[in-house]
Amino acid sequence: MSEIAADPSHPRYQSLLMRHRLEEAEKKGMLAGSALIAHGRGEAFDYLLGEQTIPSALVATRQALALLTSAKHPVISLNGNVVALAGKEVLQLANHLNCPVEINIFYRTPERMEALLNHLNGIKQQEGFEVEILGAEPDARIPGLEGPRAKCCSRGIFESDVILVPLEDGDRCEALVAMGKTVLVIDLNPLSRTARMASITIVDELTRVLTNMNEILDSEKPLQTTTNYSNEQIIQAAFDHIGAFLAS
Numbered sequence: 147m148s149e150i151a152a153d154p155s156h157p158r159y160q161s162l163l164m165r166h167r168l169e170e171a172e173k174k175g176m177l178a179g180s181a182l183i184a185h186g187r188g189e190a191f192d193y194l195l196g197e198q199t200i201p202s203a204l205v206a207t208r209q210a211l212a213l214l215t216s217a218k219h220p221v222i223s224l225n226g227n228v229v230a231l232a233g234k235e236v237l238q239l240a241n242h243l244n245c246p247v248e249i250n251i252f253y254r255t256p257e258r259m260e261a262l263l264n265h266l267n268g269i270k271q272q273e274g275f276e277v278e279i280l281g282a283e284p285d286a287r288i289p290g291l292e293g294p295r296a297k298c299c300s301r302g303i304f305e306s307d308v309i310l311v312p313l314e315d316g317d318r319c320e321a322l323v324a325m326g327k328t329v330l331v332i333d334l335n336p337l338s339r340t341a342r343m344a345s346i347t348i349v350d351e352l353t354r355v356l357t358n359m360n361e362i363l364d365s366e367k368p369l370q371t372t373t374n375y376s377n378e379q380i381i382q383a384a385f386d387h388i389g390a391f392l393a394s
């Protein structure tokens with residue numbers, strides 16, 4: 147790691163650390179060509195949010211967790227950026243929730259799948275997590291999607307009732323909602339199709355959300371879902387926050 151990225155007192159430490167994780171993942175063949183562009187778009191929105199968890203995002207995080215803990219078949223869908231940025235945090239969450247994770251990548255090649263599986267299995271072994279890692283042998287399809295990105299596992303995404311899909315693409319988010327699933331997304335861009343299509347949108351940075359979720363599960367049980375929850379209002383609160391920031 148560069149000297150700056152290794153220094154936690156640097157004001158951009160977190161951001162540099164995330165970039166470093168992506169660089170390392172890129173070297174290992176874990177990422178698609180567009181991964182760094184997607185990250186850059188996220189960084190820009192995070193800047194506008196003040197690189198912090200805003201109150202409405204914490205409300206959404208709690209609601210998402212309550213839905214995951216009360217689900218029959220919860221599952222966490224992983225793409226390359228999620229594995230690269232937060233492989234440990236996401237396996238820790240799955241371990242807590244006792245649910246499987248499924249690698250479900252947009253640009254599927256055997257080499258990328260192997261690199262991602264190796265990375266996750268390494269963390270799993272090191273940390274002693276007991277998590278089922280699905281995705282290597284897809285045997286079902288998400289209706290309404292064409293090509294390899296429709297592939298999924300029947301015991302994972304296909305049969306899930308509540309699905310956490312951090313950094314999902316808008317199309318696939320829509321297709322999962324159309325299957326009748328409760329779709330929980332993490333997306334720093336409140337304008338994206340994903341953010342607007344999802345059942346619950348957490349407008350916050352991936353590693354902060356997962357850290358919050360793990361801390362909440364450690365300290366606050368059992369969680370209750372809010373009955374009058376409005377995803378529209380939560381997204382509006384993110385816009386309001388950005389508007390106030392820009393006006394200040």
Ligand code: ATP
Nearest residue numbers: 184185187188315316333334335338339340351352
């Ligand atoms: P959509 O398909 O939903 O309309 P998009 O095509 O604009 O969105 P994608 O390239 O599919 O975007 O996915 C990247 C999304 O992930 C962006 O909206 C970006 O804000 C978000 N993102 C990237 N990195 C992070 C991160 N670390 N935490 C949270 N969100 C992130």
Ligand code: MG
Nearest residue numbers: 314315316317
């Ligand atoms: Mg997209």
